[in-house]
Amino acid sequence: MVFNSADNSKNPDTPDPHGVVVSVRGSVVDVRFDGPLPAIHSVLHAGKAKGEGGDIAIEVLTQRDQRHVRGVALTSTEGLARGMAVTNTGAPLQAPVGKAIVSRMFDVFGKTIDGGESLAGVTWRSVHQAPPPLARRSTASEVFETGIKVIDVLTPLERGGKAGLFGGAGVGKTVLLTEMIHNMIDHQDGVSIFCGIGERCREGAELHAAMKEAGVLDKMVMIFAQMNEPPGARFRVGDAALTMAEYFRDDEHRDVLLLVDNIFRFIQAGMEVSSLMGQMPSRLGYQPTMATELAGLEERIANTDSGAITSIQAVYVPADDFTDPAAVHTFSHLSASIVLSRQRASEGLYPAIDPLQSSSRMATPGIVGARHYALAQEIRQTLAQYAKLKDIIAMLGLEQLSPADRKVVARARRLERFLTQPFFTTEQFTGLTGKLVSLADALDGCERILRDEFNDRPESALYMIGAIGEAKAKRTSKAEPVPAKTPPISGKQPAQGHNQEPAQAVSADET
Structure with a gap:
């Protein structure tokens, strides 16, 4: 209206x-x-x-x-x-909608902030819209591929669903969001909307320049409320972004990828507004209306008969405490939760996604298929067994494990390294060419590792590659030991200089 x-x-x-x-x-x-x-x-x-x-x-x-x-x-x-x-x-506060908003960057008032020409040929709509009625919502479940192995295999996203990237500061939430933009914007006939809530202005400028250089800006809309802006602007920029997304879904019948960085800043802005209005705070200082305000935003993200709004939201977790009310309330709205681990980031396992804490409601046999589901369960079981054995390895050494446990450790370490992936958005920093991996290739690689087909290859051959076929062609150091039937755990560092898992303690025992 x-x-x-x-x-x-x-x-x-x-x-x-x-x-x-x-x-x-x-x-x-x-x-x-x-x-x-x-x-x-x-x-x-x-x-x-x-x-x-x-x-x-x-x-x-x-x-x-x-x-x-x-x-x-x-x-x-x-x-x-x-x-x-x-x-x-x-x-009320209004947002511009129309074909002319594509490739532009806006503030919360709908004013262009990209230094381009004046906006023309648009209409203005209230940012306060009701969620679509139940009769219009679609109940079909469809997997939304991202081209990132660890996500597509273990925590598949839902088309028209909401996925959260949970993690503390500096674990790679924004990098993962920008990589998803790069991977998906060329493989869908839709539009992407990036909503920056309370983030650095530098990130917005860099993202705009990167998307323009990649030639994909003509399929994107960006809207920002920077961290130095008043809490009222940060609190309403999410509604403005959703108004634009609803236009593309309902009027142009296009699928929309809505990326929010960071949904915690929306909650934080609401907390500031609530305090300024004199409301009595609830637990840990959050506003008493946090659940209602978050639901009002999240329920507008839906899959209807006209199209779908698929949302991927970065969620800052204060002090890495997943029992924080902001994280708990956000969890309840998501169809997939991707948890980023600071420990895995310190080991150089990027993307630093914790496969044991991450989950998705799409990972069921009826949606992803029996083979995919069985493989995902076997991968989780292998990694969980390895996590239990880490303390024994650190204290007593690998040789104290049974042959069966040694095989589990070898498979788990190879799976961890295979599930790393070089990103297109970090090529200038790592020097590694980005890789886009299909779900079929990712499943094939995991299956072959679980069947011990790569016991003759060192772990570093599986690190930062795309499809599993690259492991055969990857050159490794001649001095690096080649595992025999029961592979030892190599203490070598990867070529990129990233720290690895507790390899120092293991390699000392082997030496």
């Missing part, structure tokens, strides 16, 4: 849409209106004189009494003072 403000200057019987600022407390502004009060979510503009529009935008959140409303500023309140005139636009 589109709201348009009316011109009341020529009709003396129309109530005066102007008010006066009565208090300013940080981002919270109280305004007095002598006429009818603005509706909730209406946007007010503050000016220096009565009727004069200003650069300060305020969204009405509560009606305090018959004459006063309280709102949160979407822009900086610098220069705002009591007694200043305020104009009621009669409309």
Whole structure:
């Protein structure tokens, strides 16, 4: 629904849409209106004189009494003072929609921030939209391939579903998001929308330049609210991005890939707004309405009869504590949870996805097939057994294990290295050419490793490759030992200089 403000200057019987600022407390502004009060979510503009529009935008959140409303500023309140005139636009915050928004970068108000030409040929829609009704939702389950081995094999994503990338700071959430953009934007007839909530402005500029250089900007829309912007802007930029996504899904019948970085900043902005509005906080200082606010955003991401919005969301986990209320509430909305491990990142196993903590509701025989499901279960079982044996290996050495356990360790270490993958978005840093691996090739490689077909190859031959066939052609050092029937655990470091698993303790015993 589109709201348009009316011109009341020529009709003396129309109530005066102007008010006066009565208090300013940080981002919270109280305004007095002598006429009818603005509706909730209406946007007010503050000016220096009565009727004069200003650069300060305020969204009405509560009606305090018959004459006063309280709102949160979407822009900086610098220069705002009591007694200043305020104009009621009669409309909520709006976002531009149309074919012209593709390849552009916007702020929360729908203004272009990429330095390009003025926006034309668009319509404006309210960012406050209801989720699609149940009758329009599609219940079909379809796998959404990403080209990343560890995700497609162990935690397949759902077309029209929501996937979360959970991890602390510096474990690779943003890199994984940008890699998914690169892999999928050329393999779908849809559009990608990148929503940056409370992230660094440098990341937005770098992503825009990278997508332009890759020639895929004509299928992307970017919208940002930087971390230095007021909490009101960070709180509403997700709604603006979803409004654009719903246009492509419902009006143009196209599939949409919505990438959000970072959904925790949305919750954090809501917490700031709640505190500024004077609401009593709940556990750990979060707002009491966190569950409702998050559900209002997440439920708009849906698969309908017109198209699908597939969302991949980075979720910062405070202090790596997965019992934090923000992480717990986000978990409940997701169809796939991809957990990034700081330990695996320190070992150089990129992407640093923990296969034992990650999960997906798509990983069932009825959806992915019996072969895929059985392989995924066998891989998880092998890696879980290896995790239990690590302490024994560290204390007593590999030779104290039974032959069966030694085989499990060899398979698990080869699986871990095969599930690493060089990314296109990190080529300039690693010097390794990015790889896009199909699901069939990924399953074939895991199956052959579990059948011990690569016992004659060192572990480093499986590190940072694409399809399994590259392991045969990969050159390794002549000094590196070649395992026999029961392969020893090599303590060699990979060519890229990344640290490996507890190889030092194992290699010392073998030596």
